[in-house]
Amino acid sequence: MNNVKSQIQFNMWENNPALVQLLGLCPLLSVSTTIINALGLGIATLLVLFFNNIIVSLIRNHIPKEIRIPIFVIIISSLVTCIQLLMNAYTYELYLSLGIFIPLIVTNCIIIARAETFASKHSVVAAAQDALGMGTGMGITLVLLGAIREIAGNGTIFDGANLLLGQWATPIKVEIFDFNANFLLALLPPGAFISMGFLIALKQATDKRFRNKDCKVKNPS
Template identity: 55%
Template structure:
């Protein structure tokens, strides 16, 4: 397995920052009241991950080991500030909807964790790709949570898509049903915890099934090797 294939597997499934590492839970649970806000924060986080991993990898040989964490935080803060200003200029309504959670990307454990654990030890290409895959993995969890909570809570999907993509995106909103009394449990924080628990349980169940299915194949290979050696 190549380095890039392993990065894809780690970021999207085996070491997913949202489902396995359980990092960034504050924005993960607070912003996912709708698919639009979840996608907006996911894209912003992914862009920060790719940018900071790239910069940290480029400067890793010039940073004294004793002060590497403060320097990494400064790099992350600079990138987040640029993205925040761009969103303020071009996506002001979405920027208002996400509120404090855009600048709080600076303190997101995923970003500083990947900078320290991977980018500071690898070349630019793998480091940037690691940031991309971790960002996509985190964004997928965000969007799944946002979609489930929005659908169960208000019966819609992609409401407010124009906040992220412009006025033309109003046609993307899908109203599957119109509940007389919206299910507030799904929209409020307890709903986020319940949906997140279901996602983690589903992933663990899939991993367990895959592991169970692989055991017979491994046993057959082992028996075949023993037979070959004995013969």
């Protein structure tokens, strides 16, 4: 149990796909204008990554090495199509909001990379753990980035919660600042890059602080 927990934590923090490996930046920076958009894409990516890792691990001994990448892409495409149809059926407005970035999950290098470097070489349980850690790390980064940009750009938080959760969630929206006009820099691509830079810097500063604390514990003198 401790090994499972430590593996998931490692993938979420120390090997975070967005903040450390800098993978999947295109959808990360484009979609994260609100928390709900970010959460919707994060959940979709996590589900595709999770089931893809499991399927690849199950059939890893039956895939010819010469055609493994095309097979991985076919599996990912099938899973993305299923997710796309489900979102179209149950969260149609969010589906429209995310637009092209749902089918583009197929080309997300995080999913292909984990299939190639991990799921195709490990057991189903290990592959599932890897997907949970990587997918959750990506999702948390998406939500944090969405929160920063939504608050700075619109002065709100959880705007459009009804798109993901239904009409009952409309009152969840909280207005933090009353802007006469949106702060467009936060909502446009430059704001996404700036916000991402702050998150990466914050992670590095946190890691440095923990390393210094560990050094003091090991060398109290």
